[in-house]
Amino acid sequence: MTKRASENKKVQMMDIARMAGVSAATVSRALNGSELINAETRKRITELARSLNYSINQSAKNLRLGDNRTIGVVIPYGHSTRQHISDPFFLGMLGSLADALTDRGYDMLLSRVDSDRLYDLAALYDTGRAKGIIVIGQWGHHDQLNELAMRRVPMVVWGAQLPKQMYVTVGSDNLSGGFQATEHLLQQGRRRIAFIGDIAMPESALRFDGYKNALERSGIAFDPALQIHSPFTPLEAQAAVRTFLRLGISVDGLFAASDLIAINAIGVLKENRLSVPADVSVVGYDDIDQAAHSFPPLTTVRQPINIAGEFIVNSLLQLLNGEAASSQVIPTSIVVRETSRTVA
Amino acid sequence: MTKRASENKKVQMMDIARMAGVSAATVSRALNGSELINAETRKRITELARSLNYSINQSAKNLRLGDNRTIGVVIPYGHSTRQHISDPFFLGMLGSLADALTDRGYDMLLSRVDSDRLYDLAALYDTGRAKGIIVIGQWGHHDQLNELAMRRVPMVVWGAQLPKQMYVTVGSDNLSGGFQATEHLLQQGRRRIAFIGDIAMPESALRFDGYKNALERSGIAFDPALQIHSPFTPLEAQAAVRTFLRLGISVDGLFAASDLIAINAIGVLKENRLSVPADVSVVGYDDIDQAAHSFPPLTTVRQPINIAGEFIVNSLLQLLNGEAASSQVIPTSIVVRETSRTVA
DNA sequence: CTGAAAGCGCTAACAG
DNA sequence: CTGTTAGCGCTTTCAG
Numbered sequence: 001m002t003k004r005a006s007e008n009k010k011v012q013m014m015d016i017a018r019m020a021g022v023s024a025a026t027v028s029r030a031l032n033g034s035e036l037i038n039a040e041t042r043k044r045i046t047e048l049a050r051s052l053n054y055s056i057n058q059s060a061k062n063l064r065l066g067d068n069r070t071i072g073v074v075i076p077y078g079h080s081t082r083q084h085i086s087d088p089f090f091l092g093m094l095g096s097l098a099d100a101l102t103d104r105g106y107d108m109l110l111s112r113v114d115s116d117r118l119y120d121l122a123a124l125y126d127t128g129r130a131k132g133i134i135v136i137g138q139w140g141h142h143d144q145l146n147e148l149a150m151r152r153v154p155m156v157v158w159g160a161q162l163p164k165q166m167y168v169t170v171g172s173d174n175l176s177g178g179f180q181a182t183e184h185l186l187q188q189g190r191r192r193i194a195f196i197g198d199i200a201m202p203e204s205a206l207r208f209d210g211y212k213n214a215l216e217r218s219g220i221a222f223d224p225a226l227q228i229h230s231p232f233t234p235l236e237a238q239a240a241v242r243t244f245l246r247l248g249i250s251v252d253g254l255f256a257a258s259d260l261i262a263i264n265a266i267g268v269l270k271e272n273r274l275s276v277p278a279d280v281s282v283v284g285y286d287d288i289d290q291a292a293h294s295f296p297p298l299t300t301v302r303q304p305i306n307i308a309g310e311f312i313v314n315s316l317l318q319l320l321n322g323e324a325a326s327s328q329v330i331p332t333s334i335v336v337r338e339t340s341r342t343v344a
Numbered sequence: 345m346t347k348r349a350s351e352n353k354k355v356q357m358m359d360i361a362r363m364a365g366v367s368a369a370t371v372s373r374a375l376n377g378s379e380l381i382n383a384e385t386r387k388r389i390t391e392l393a394r395s396l397n398y399s400i401n402q403s404a405k406n407l408r409l410g411d412n413r414t415i416g417v418v419i420p421y422g423h424s425t426r427q428h429i430s431d432p433f434f435l436g437m438l439g440s441l442a443d444a445l446t447d448r449g450y451d452m453l454l455s456r457v458d459s460d461r462l463y464d465l466a467a468l469y470d471t472g473r474a475k476g477i478i479v480i481g482q483w484g485h486h487d488q489l490n491e492l493a494m495r496r497v498p499m500v501v502w503g504a505q506l507p508k509q510m511y512v513t514v515g516s517d518n519l520s521g522g523f524q525a526t527e528h529l530l531q532q533g534r535r536r537i538a539f540i541g542d543i544a545m546p547e548s549a550l551r552f553d554g555y556k557n558a559l560e561r562s563g564i565a566f567d568p569a570l571q572i573h574s575p576f577t578p579l580e581a582q583a584a585v586r587t588f589l590r591l592g593i594s595v596d597g598l599f600a601a602s603d604l605i606a607i608n609a610i611g612v613l614k615e616n617r618l619s620v621p622a623d624v625s626v627v628g629y630d631d632i633d634q635a636a637h638s639f640p641p642l643t644t645v646r647q648p649i650n651i652a653g654e655f656i657v658n659s660l661l662q663l664l665n666g667e668a669a670s671s672q673v674i675p676t677s678i679v680v681r682e683t684s685r686t687v688a
Numbered sequence: 689c690t691g692a693a694a695g696c697g698c699t700a701a702c703a704g
Numbered sequence: 705c706t707g708t709t710a711g712c713g714c715t716t717t718c719a720g
Binding site: 012013014024025028029032056057059060061062063064065 | 712713714715716
Binding site: 098 | 354407412417434435438446452455456466467578633
């Protein structure tokens with residue numbers, strides 16, 4: 001009745017202990033690099049473990065320690081449509097977070113949650129699957145997020161700082177970003193500058209405010225006809241621009257609430273024989289990868305996504321550490337490329 | 345010495361049991377919907393639990409059950425560069441997998457792994473953090489994947505079917521896709537059709553083979569000068585096309601190994617005053633979201649990403665179930681848009 | 689320096 | 705229908 005070699009259960013601590021002629025406790029200590037264990041025994045055990053491809057059972061460890069090293073990351077999706085997140089910005093964010101978490105030895109549990117039922121994500125925490133939660137984007141669900149915060153779920157949200165906010169946010173300086181973008185267009189001599197975006201989203205709303213501030217500062221009255229409503233999806237953005245152009249309102253500048261919107265808007269402008277930047281100067285927001293390689297390369301407000309991930313994770317770890325993390329605003333900078341070069 | 349209400353540990357089964365005047369076992373059974381428990385007690389317990397925001401401790405449950413409901417998803421990243429995954433195709437895939445897993449009650453643990461050290465991902469499995477593993481893309485690391493498979497790690501790979509493959513793959517019919525794309529260009533009357541991509545990647549290699557097959561079938565000799573080497577990154581793709589154009593080799597068609605490459609190639613073609621599709625017809629591969637909204641809208645070979653996620657997850661669950669899952673090839677279809685319309 | 693023993697929170701026999 | 709009991713694999717006092 002010889003047991004077939006690889007048919008058995010996974011190897012565990014007790015097995016190693018037996019083979020090494022020590023106790024499980026010793027193996028545990030050795031594997032955790034405890035100074036208490038004789039350096040040689042430690043080495044012997046470590047090597048034995050490696051040679052057996054042993055790795056620790058996390059559930060047991062977590063249970064014993066009452067702790068774990070997993071962070072839940074949530075990208076809410078639109079209710080009903082259940083659309084895939086189509087904005088490359090999110091992928092960048094995911095990558096950035098994955099790097100930051102990996103560096104600190106945390107796992108990343110990715111969840112999709114209906115943006116209308118954000119409170120579901122508390123379950124991630126309550127069940128002990130995740131030690132803390134990162135939410136990418138507020139999506140106009142400020143209230144639900146506040147509710148979660150009051151339930152004491154350790155959570156950091158990527159988004160705008162809002163009044164009466166009970167949770168920690170990390171986000172770019174949307175107000176300043178919007179201001180810089182518009183200011184830049186003004187400096188290019190543009191006077192009829194349109195804004196395109198969805199101001200129901202807190203971040204967009206701030207960018208819009210920045211836009212208005214810049215206009216005001218230049219003594220230009222804000223013209224409501226130049227505010228184009230558009231969601232963050234390519235098709236809808238294109239449709240919005242088409243509708244707008246059909247109105248025949250004159251424009252010489254365009255500030256888009258995201259690069260994705262900007263790129264799609266540019267396509268429609270070209271379709272309508274409007275040259276970019278000669279006829280219309282365009283500035284986007286995000287500085288996604290694609291912005292630098294679009295045609296023409298897109299001037300945009302850069303959200304430093306790589307450091308964003310670091311900031312978010314650091315804040316969350318502070319929270320988990322019992323420290324009071326305060327919301328952070330990351331400075332934005334404008335990256336001038338071809339879509340807004342002075343032609344003159 | 346009154347305990348402060350929310351300062352305490354998380355509420356657990358025993359607490360509920362006490363409050364309900366039953367044993368922990370009963371609570372466990374009630375919460376798991378066991379038929380053994382009196383319907384009324386069950387309801388009472390369930391409601392009590394909900395009102396206390398109780399949720400089960402997963403680590404304990406997993407430890408006890410020797411099981412868990414987490415699947416590891418890995419998108420390898422390029423060594424040295426540690427670049428963020430920049431291809432939107434991957435985001436789509438992630439979304440599709442997230443949906444498929446969520447539907448089946450599984451969590452998704454996202455990991456970044458250096459593509460040169462793929463065997464690291466065995467740790468995900470060995471540590472019990474994930475019950476099975478999904479790898480997106482082979483990245484020319486066939487051997488490492490085989491090694492993992494032989495270590496009996498339950499794993500499904502998105503990619504091409506390769507000779508001597510020990511692991512299960514799910515992928516689109518790259519050979520046929522390449523054939524269809526090229527055939528389509530030939531039907532448009534194109535004769536000097538270039539291929540751009542990186543044939544070190546198994547999937548691209550098959551697309552390339554399909555391309556050559558189509559040429560051959562039309563009695564056109566494959567011209568090595570028309571094979572453009574390019575990685576899957578935008579900047580490199582643009583550079584490759586620029587270099588190629590500088591050679592002054594005549595082309596009237598282009599088949600790109602990915603939409604991202606295609607879109608960037610089109611940009612460069614336009615830059616060089618070549619009109620698409622009038623001068624050069626272009627076909628991509630993937631049918632990413634953006635393809636339909638690019639300028640002009642891109643003709644491409646569609647990889648049905650939504651069903652891909654389902655297929656991958658189903659195969660993995662079969663594997664976990666001890667069944668023998670066989671590799672699957674998902675049919676591809678060509679989606680004709682503007683970049684290849686007959687101009688005539 | 690190492691071992692014995694207890695226990696993390698849950699579930700599943702086994703008894704009643 | 706419900707309670708008692710044992711134990712999942714690990715870490716950590718507490719004794720040597």
